[in-house]
Amino acid sequence: MTLPHPTADQISLPNVxxxxxxxxxxxxxxxxxxxxxxxxxxxxxxxxxxxxxxSYHLAKLREAGITRTEAVGTMRLITLRRDDLNARFPGxxxxxxxxxxxxxxxxxxxEAQDEMLAVEQG
Amino acid sequence: MTLPHPTADQISLPNVxxxxxxxxxxxxxxxxxxxxxxxxxxxxxxxxxxxxxxSYHLAKLREAGITRTEAVGTMRLITLRRDDLNARFPGxxxxxxxxxxxxxxxxxxxEAQDEMLAVEQG
DNA sequence: TCCTTAGTTCAAATATTATTGAACTATTGA
DNA sequence: TCAATAGTTCAATAATATTTGAACTAAGGA
Numbered sequence: 001m002t003l004p005h006p007t008a009d010q011i012s013l014p015n016v017x018x019x020x021x022x023x024x025x026x027x028x029x030x031x032x033x034x035x036x037x038x039x040x041x042x043x044x045x046x047x048x049x050x051x052x053x054x055s056y057h058l059a060k061l062r063e064a065g066i067t068r069t070e071a072v073g074t075m076r077l078i079t080l081r082r083d084d085l086n087a088r089f090p091g092x093x094x095x096x097x098x099x100x101x102x103x104x105x106x107x108x109x110x111e112a113q114d115e116m117l118a119v120e121q122g
Numbered sequence: 123m124t125l126p127h128p129t130a131d132q133i134s135l136p137n138v139x140x141x142x143x144x145x146x147x148x149x150x151x152x153x154x155x156x157x158x159x160x161x162x163x164x165x166x167x168x169x170x171x172x173x174x175x176x177s178y179h180l181a182k183l184r185e186a187g188i189t190r191t192e193a194v195g196t197m198r199l200i201t202l203r204r205d206d207l208n209a210r211f212p213g214x215x216x217x218x219x220x221x222x223x224x225x226x227x228x229x230x231x232x233e234a235q236d237e238m239l240a241v242e243q244g
Numbered sequence: 245t246c247c248t249t250a251g252t253t254c255a256a257a258t259a260t261t262a263t264t265g266a267a268c269t270a271t272t273g274a
Numbered sequence: 275t276c277a278a279t280a281g282t283t284c285a286a287t288a289a290t291a292t293t294t295g296a297a298c299t300a301a302g303g304a
Contacts, residue, residue: 013148013222013225017140017218018143018144021142022136043281051282053262059282060261071270073270074280075279089217090220091216092218096135096211096214099214144291146292165250171293172294173252174252174294175292178292179292182291193251195301195302197250
């Protein structure tokens with residue numbers, strides 16, 4: 001099952017802005033940016049909303065060309081489409097991320113998860 | 123009559139993105155950017171929608187801190203809050219404007235108005 | 245003063261989005 | 275094979291946003 005993604009030139013500015021103009025989705029982007037490099041799956045976003053709600057928001061992000069979703073076994077790995085967005089709208093994603101990582105929602109959840117990780121690892 | 127504007131630190135990223143995630147408002151911003159320096163009043167936006175509709179969209183832009191609206195006689199002069207936005211979210215507005223001025227809606231209307239101007243001036 | 249221009253405000257109608265829960269698929273591990 | 279996990283889809287609901295027209299204000303000019 002390969003999920004549909006727009007090509008870089010199909011990414012539209014009004015759509016990108018509309019999709020990112022939502023607390024939850026902006027928080028998801030901030031979180032992804034903080035964890036960039038580490039594969040991130042849907043489950044990790046459940047602090048931002050219910051499973052079905054996160055599925056909805058991640059679909060919006062994917063359809064807008066902001067994230068890429070790869071199916072790996074039963075899970076999905078979510079990554080930012082940094083290169084494509086930067087090619088299309090230079091500087092846009094960077095400026096948004098800079099502000100998004102400071103959102104209270106993102107900070108709180110990233111910290112909580114770091115603590116859990118520390119406890120797990122002793 | 124002085125219209126209410128948020129201070130720079132009251133400008134919120136989710137709100138700015140949500141407000142700009144609309145065809146009409148993005149076109150208004152693109153148009154303002156093209157005409158920057160020249161005072162721009164509401165009437166000039168009537169190509170983008172009805173008078174009452176433009177009033178609604180301009181209020182949204184003002185309340186989000188994206189534009190400044192000054193009452194001068196019976197008209198309103200609209201300007202971009204470039205400095206405030208750039209201080210708050212460096213690079214964001216520039217990257218949006220770069221793409222917004224190329225929107226078909228903006229191009230079409232700016233060209234039509236330039237032609238009218240040329241005819242008027244002989 | 246009266247008319248026109250420029251724009252706002254309100255309420256109603258529409259349209260679009262977000263949220264929820266139940267039922268579903270697909271993969272993995274025991 | 276059976277059960278659990280990870281996530282999607284659907285339909286219904288709730289919440290927001292947009293659009294429209296009619297009525298309004300406020301300033302300027304004849």
